[in-house]
């Protein structure tokens with residue numbers, strides 16, 4: 001029998017989430033963001049559940065080519081643009097749309113001889129200060145692109161830094177509106193948080209990522225609990241051993257957990273080499289044999305220990321859910337001091353993936 005750990009992906013949850021997203025932004029087309037191997041779910045796996053999307057957004061040429069080879073003929077957007085002038089050959093060959101965030105990229109397009117005009121997303125740096133042209137440089141960049149026969153449609157694009165927090169999008173929206181004042185054509189601004197919470201940002205194309213997978217852009221499950229979004233990935237395993245502790249017994253590496261009285265614990269087949277966060281402290285929620293309980297001790301490479309006090313019936317072979325349908329990944333991430341984004345996208349290659357409808 002193989003090690004009992006597995007990640008189950010629900011294709012119906014995925015297509016449900018895309019429908020929910022369309023209800024939030026009924027007038028926009030959807031770039032389903034599948035970067036980072038579809039946030040850990042596997043690009044090749046999610047394609048089926050997202051077949052009714054309008055396009056896919058990602059960063060890696062490898063993933064773009066995988067989508068084409070899997071039969072996807074619709075739009076593909078390179079969210080980070082291209083990395084060297086030679087990449088324009090692949091952009092031409094596979095019919096990719098690319099972000100343009102720097103002057104050197106405009107020069108490179110000018111030198112290129114694509115077989116068909118390339119659609120570009122002109123990136124505005126509206127305050128995040130990662131990629132993009134400062135608002136006052138956008139018009140010049142747009143005119144430079146507009147003058148090139150190698151360029152097809154130009155869409156204005158920007159990215160929000162705190163659409164998931166109290167600061168919102170107002171300041172960045174002012175920058176974006178100023179940058180595009182004299183520029184006609186489509187816009188694409190909204191990530192997941194803006195898709196849910198700022199309808200004024202929707203425009204022509206939204207770019208949701210994390211909500212496709214049923215986790216919260218704010219890191220708090222309660223913020224999306226009533227939205228109709230459903231977790232796509234369930235990471236599960238089984239109890240492979242139990243121990244009866246006496247008061248004072250310690251558990252795991254460095255003995256960081258100490259039993260205060262008699263306590264039964266379960267040993268489960270999942271560890272940080274499966275993608276579970278090593279920094280998750282004792283007390284991180286875990287769902288064991290139908291009951292919510294918590295971890296005890298330091299997460300090891302291949303095992304985690306869990307408290308069986310609330311589930312005395314649990315035994316070797318009992319089902320354990322690390323996150324998923326019964327335990328939102330956001331709730332695990334919060335206790336571990338991170339976000340669902342990081343946990344999902346860090347799912348390790350050694351975890352077998354099972355697809356369910």
Ligand SMILES: *Cc1c(COP(=O)(O)O)cnc(C)c1O
Nearest residue numbers: 033079159191192207208209210
């Ligand atoms: C990752 C990414 C998104 C999606 O972000 P979510 O918060 O997961 O919705 C959208 N746009 C760009 C440019 C991105 O890099």
